[in-house]
Amino acid sequence: MNEHYLDNAATTKPCEAAVAAMMRCFQENYGNPSSLHRIGLYAQQEMDHARKVLAAALGCDVREILFTSCATESTNMALRSTAAAYGRKRKKIITSAVEHASVKQTLRHLAENEGFEIIEIRPDETGTYRAGDFAAAADENTCMITMMMVNNETGHVLPVKEVFSAVKRRFPHIITHCDAVQAFMKYPVRPYQLCADLISLSGHKIHAAKGVGALYVKKGTKLRALLLGGKQENSLRAGTEGVPLIAGFGAAVEALAPTMESRFQYVKSLNAALREKLNQLPGVRILSPEDASPYVMSIIVPKIRSEILLHYLEQKGVYVSSGSACSKGAGSGVPEMFGAAREEADSVLRISFSSENTMDDVDAAAEGIAAGQMEIMHK
Ligand code: PLP
Numbered sequence: 001m002n003e004h005y006l007d008n009a010a011t012t013k014p015c016e017a018a019v020a021a022m023m024r025c026f027q028e029n030y031g032n033p034s035s036l037h038r039i040g041l042y043a044q045q046e047m048d049h050a051r052k053v054l055a056a057a058l059g060c061d062v063r064e065i066l067f068t069s070c071a072t073e074s075t076n077m078a079l080r081s082t083a084a085a086y087g088r089k090r091k092k093i094i095t096s097a098v099e100h101a102s103v104k105q106t107l108r109h110l111a112e113n114e115g116f117e118i119i120e121i122r123p124d125e126t127g128t129y130r131a132g133d134f135a136a137a138a139d140e141n142t143c144m145i146t147m148m149m150v151n152n153e154t155g156h157v158l159p160v161k162e163v164f165s166a167v168k169r170r171f172p173h174i175i176t177h178c179d180a181v182q183a184f185m186k187y188p189v190r191p192y193q194l195c196a197d198l199i200s201l202s203g204h205k206i207h208a209a210k211g212v213g214a215l216y217v218k219k220g221t222k223l224r225a226l227l228l229g230g231k232q233e234n235s236l237r238a239g240t241e242g243v244p245l246i247a248g249f250g251a252a253v254e255a256l257a258p259t260m261e262s263r264f265q266y267v268k269s270l271n272a273a274l275r276e277k278l279n280q281l282p283g284v285r286i287l288s289p290e291d292a293s294p295y296v297m298s299i300i301v302p303k304i305r306s307e308i309l310l311h312y313l314e315q316k317g318v319y320v321s322s323g324s325a326c327s328k329g330a331g332s333g334v335p336e337m338f339g340a341a342r343e344e345a346d347s348v349l350r351i352s353f354s355s356e357n358t359m360d361d362v363d364a365a366a367e368g369i370a371a372g373q374m375e376i377m378h379k
Contacts, residue, residue: 001317004361008205009152009182009296009352010321014248015207021046021251022209025244032240034232043243050250057253058199058216059190066215066223066233067246071181071202072102074215075146077226077237078177078198079106082144083114085222086175090143091115094134094167096158097122098151098334103179107146116143123156127289127338131162138167144175149183149194153323153334153350155288155296157187164195175221181205185256186264186295197221203245207354208252212245263355268294270353270362277366281373287323287340287348297351298323298335300344301369304376309349312372318364323348 005013014022029046031039047067055062068074083093087110095107097120110116119137123129134145145167149160164176177198180189185206191199198221203212217223229238256263271294278284278299287298301309306322313320323335335348351365 002360002364004318004357004364006351006353006357006361006365007319007321008354008357009350011204011210012207012354013356014204014209015252015255017251017255018208018248022244022248025247029243029247031243033243034230034240046243046247046250047241050246050253053250053254053257054201054214057185057189057257059192060216061219064191064217064219066217066236067241067249068213068215068237069211069242070204070213071179071200072213073226074200074202074213075100075102075177075179076106077215077223078200079103079110079144079146080226081222081224082175082177082198083110083116084224086173087114087116087143090141090173092117092119092139092142094119094121094137094142094145096120096129096134096147098153098156098158098337099146099148100152100179100181101332103146103148122337125339127156129156129158131159131166134163135166135170138171138174140171142167142171142174144177146177146179148179148181149187149189150180150293150296151334151338152182152296153332153348154298154338155182155292155294156338157183157291157293160196161194168195182293182296185253185260186293188260191216191218203249203252206249206252206256208249209245212242212249214249259355264294266355267353267357270294270357270359271297273359274351274362274366277362278369281366281370284369284373285344287335287338295353297353298338299349299351299369300335300340300347301349301373302344302347304372305346306349308376309347309369309372312376313365313368316364316368316371318361318368320365321350321352323350 029042031043033044199216
């Protein structure tokens with residue numbers, strides 16, 4: 001049976017360049033970068049190169065890149081540091097209502113334990129985010145604003161640049177954090193253009209390994225360490241660095257960066273083809289708007305629970321995810337905010353592409369969903 005992996009927003013297959021870099025670090029450059037001998041130096045050079053590649057991709061200084069174990073660590077560090085360093089008197093945090101759990105739960109922690117007021121901005125009734133709604137909520141008492149660039153469930157693109165630049169213009173003291181996990185290497189992510197002080201990134205969403213992430217930290221922004229111990233990463237993240245994973249992250253970015261635009265156009269063509277096919281299926285509704293990231297498509301197949309259809313598709317070698325049930329059955333509420341009716345929320349399926357996908361995968365997904373509609377509905 002052919003395999004059709006269409007769950008790339010969950011994780012991606014590591015690319016050849018990433019695997020080669022990781023193997024090199026496992027087999028040859030296996031030293032501890034803190035060691036003073038040559039073997040340690042080789043490991044340090046692996047990290048230096050990866051940092052240089054990430055800095056080039058973001059258009060920032062190498063000293064502004066901090067390696068972490070995942071984007072969840074990056075967002076935790078960004079939000080908790082900002083709260084600690086800038087939130088003694090300013091207790092208001094502005095965010096979108098559709099953030100990933102790593103941001104949502106950290107903000108909830110700050111609200112419950114440290115007295116922060118969290119202002120969640122919802123999209124309008126058409127599922128659109130207006131920059132003005134965020135900017136209007138900002139004031140002297142606001143400590144930070146955190147918003148994602150691309151939503152991981154639906155692909156909606158949020159107006160980060162418009163919001164951050166408007167907010168910074170009026171309140172330069174407000175720290176801006178962007179969760180760019182689903183945008184990086186798909187859209188230009190340039191901290192300077194975005195007016196972002198902090199940006200969270202993840203390796204495994206861009207064909208590197210799981211267990212590595214990064215945080216962009218604008219020069220001068222105060223950070224607090226979450227892990228205490230050695231002096232790694234400027235004493236901001238103690239613990240021997242995951243050199244193979246970091247080198248793999250750098251290699252993936254290096255391999256993908258030159259083809260970002262062509263891959264985007266290619267994935268857009270796959271997305272358009274799938275849209276066309278799904279539009280012919282009775283009742284199927286595409287929740288993701290045309291201007292969403294082409295890498296993520298959220299659909300509603302009415303009257304069929306997403307888990308049932310997911311496992312039906314799995315039998316046909318098509319791997320997708322159930323859009324709304326990210327935490328073991330508890331819906332995130334994101335599809336509803338982007339226009340799904342309450343009764344549709346259990347029928348949301350997320351199909352997510354990478355440039356490794358082909359028209360074959362599109363055909364298999366569309367045919368699988370059509371067959372699933374017939375078989376499951378008539379059982
Ligand atoms: N932010 C977004 C938008 C995501 O999609 C994810 C992963 O699903 C994360 C953060 C967390 O990333 P990681 O798995 O690297 O912790």
